[in-house]
Amino acid sequence: MTAAPGQQALALDVRGLSKRFGALTAVDNVSFSVRSGEIFGLVGPDGAGKTTTMRMLASVMRADAGAIRIDEVDVVADPERTKRHVSYMPQRFGLYDDLTVDENIRFFADLFDVPRKLWQERAVQLLTASRMLPFRQRLAGQLSGGMKQKLGLTCALVHAPRVLLLDEPTTGVDPVSRREFWQILYSLRATGVAMVISTAYLDEAERCDRLALFDEGSMMYCDTPQQLKRELPGAIVRVASVRPREAAAAIERVAGVRGVLLVGDGVHVHVDDAQASGAPLAQALQAAGVPAGPVERIEPTIEDLFVALLERKHKAA
Ligand SMILES: Nc1ncnc2c1ncn2[C@@H]1O[C@H](COP(=O)(O)OP(=O)(O)O)[C@@H](O)[C@H]1O
Ligand SMILES: [Mg+2]
Known part of the structure; x- marks a missing residue:
């Protein structure tokens, strides 16, 4: 089913990424790469630099130094060229509370010019996988926290991105919804999507194919959870x-x-x-x-x- 990470193409390559805010170095010379069909975790306490890293990967913030390549394209030099292939779900994802589940999905599909037939098919698939199908006509503002996050993920996936950036998507989400959320990530992995996911939950860190441990802007370690254990x-x-x-x-x-x-x-x-x-x-x-x-x-x-x-x-x- 899932190919070993080593057999897949490089989807994302980050070299020497740095970002300063005044005297503070929020991200300090970080390098890693993520293959297609790999779930890569950014793990670390609050303030470690996870969100700042994500924002630079998503081209919503400029790096002070370093290179980011997505599918061989230099994102820093040419952010527009990769936009269609990348999806970014920020920590506080902007759903429209006064639109229904379906209307939110349609909004994001239109943003990326996804043909109607295609986004509707995808929406049914994704809503089925997250058990949200019965709630299509419900206003987003009336969904539970876990359902909002699953809808956010659905919206982030309507244009079938090859690289998915998820910033703490399960923070504050109930355990059942978290498990369903991960099931969806696993099925995306099987289709070759490269995922970068930040999490404050250490049990979720164990679910990633590889992990980067962040502290105070630096990457302290980067490997599989199994290898991390062996090297203790x-x-x-x-x-x-x-x-x-x-x-x-x-x-x-x-x-x-x-x-x-x-x-x-x-x-x-x-x-x-x-x-x-x-x-x-x-x-x-x-x-x-x-x-x-x-x-x-x-x-x-x-x-x-x-x-x-x-x-x-x-x-x-
Ligand atoms: N726009 C900003 N201006 C100034 N400081 C910032 C800004 N964004 C983040 N920081 C600081 O950078 C550091 C890393 O923050 P962040 O990337 O949000 O960490 P994390 O997502 O791991 O909690 C923190 O000390 C934070 O206060
Ligand atoms: Mg953060």
């Missing part, structure tokens, strides 16, 4: 506890502990060696009188990796 120095162990804060305080200074991350039901501990740290961690918890389960080695989550990268960066600084 040391290991992650989990300790379940009903008092995670106390557990974290008790084990922070144990030898071989690189960092501690609070999770809902305990702590994730980044250690040099999972085997060797089991006994000292258990002893430290016992000595502090913190109730805790056994120390178990786990697969690192994207959040563990992100925190580990930040620790390393701040230690180096």
Whole structure:
């Protein structure tokens, strides 16, 4: 079904992209490329530079430096030439609240001169996939948050773009709609659309084919989620506890502990060696009188990796 990314053509190529706002460097010398049929994630906290990067890719903001090529065309020099092939769904997508679902879709189709028969076919397909078909006559202003985002995606897709730029499309969206949204992205991937998606949800980061981790304008890492996990120095162990804060305080200074991350039901501990740290961690918890389960080695989550990268960066600084 889906070809391996390596077999597909390069859809988007970014080299040395930078953007400053006064003294602030919002995007600092960022380079990556995305192939057709690949979902590429931009992951990072607020202010990391994700939106600014997206805006430059979408040619709605000029880069201070760097090159962007879409389908071999230089976008910085000739933004008009690629416009038809690119679709950008900004963080706050401009749907018309006083138009119906159908009228919104038609508006975006007209913007790109999509023939009526074609956009109607596409609309039915996309609305079916997102279970929105019964709501075609509803005003956009009366849709739920999740439905609005699915309609936004439908509008962004009526002209069948080859490159799709999605800026935090699922922020604030309920879990069921988020899952449906991702199903649509997977079916687009199978048709060869290249996607760049920014997200603040780390579980969504795991769904991307490749990820770029952003912090303070720089790209700290860029690879598949699997490769990121393999390259983590040391290991992650989990300790379940009903008092995670106390557990974290008790084990922070144990030898071989690189960092501690609070999770809902305990702590994730980044250690040099999972085997060797089991006994000292258990002893430290016992000595502090913190109730805790056994120390178990786990697969690192994207959040563990992100925190580990930040620790390393701040230690180096
Ligand atoms: N138009 C602007 N003028 C000045 N500063 C900006 C502007 N847009 C973004 N910034 C700043 O650039 C940095 C990156 O912002 P942004 O790209 O929106 O990050 P993200 O999308 O990852 O949250 C932030 O510090 C933000 O305040
Ligand atoms: Mg943003």
